[in-house]
Amino acid sequence: MRGQPEMYDELKKIVTVSLTPTAVAGLDQYARDRSISRSELVERIGRRVIKLVNDLVHE
Secondary structure, eight states: OTTSOSSSSSOOOOOOOOOOHHHHHHHHHHHHHHTSOHHHHHHHHHTTSSOOOOOOOOO
């Protein structure tokens, strides 16, 4: 229901990010692997439910 929190105790806010098509495809694959939406994937990363692991960066 619009205007009502669904899974969390607060309403979601619309935000915009700019990503390459490759990054979007990668996020979509991670989301499909977990059977969740891209938005929910980002939500869980932001809430630290899904942990990010630091990779070695080659400069």
